[in-house]
Amino acid sequence: MTKICFHLDENVDPVVAAGLRRYGVDVTTTAEVGLRSKSDPEQLAYVCQTQRVIVTQDRDFLIIASQGYEHSGIAYCQKGSRSIGKIVNALILMYEVLTPVDMKGKIEFL
Known part of the structure; x- marks a missing residue:
């Protein structure tokens, strides 16, 4: 897999x-x-090109995704809502159970 x-x-x-x-x-x-300091669309272009899920605490990516921009997946965590350990554990869980195909165009809230 x-x-x-x-x-x-x-x-x-x-x-x-x-x-x-x-x-x-x-x-x-x-x-x-x-x-x-590059723009959010430039960040998304990078993750699409490299087929990476972007991990962010920036709500702007949620807005961009709702506007139909293509992306390889977004893992969003509201700033200050989780400890670093909990963020790492949530991402490890995603890594273990989801594939790049599962995440394409999707948002996962941590």
Whole structure:
């Protein structure tokens, strides 16, 4: 089974990436791929091109998705609503039970 790859936007603490990597999850961050301060559509273009699920705490991505923009999946967590450990655990669960096909065009609320 093909596994989900994640991309953390700049609103998500990079410690989440470290937690995911400890489990062997393929994850990039906005800073690592040179997208810091790029627009949300540019972020979405990157995740579509690389077939990654974007992990965000930015509501703007929910608005963009509702406007019909294509995306490989969005994992959304309201800022301050979950600890880093709970975010990592939720993403690990997604990684274990969902595929990239399951997530295409979908939003998963953490």
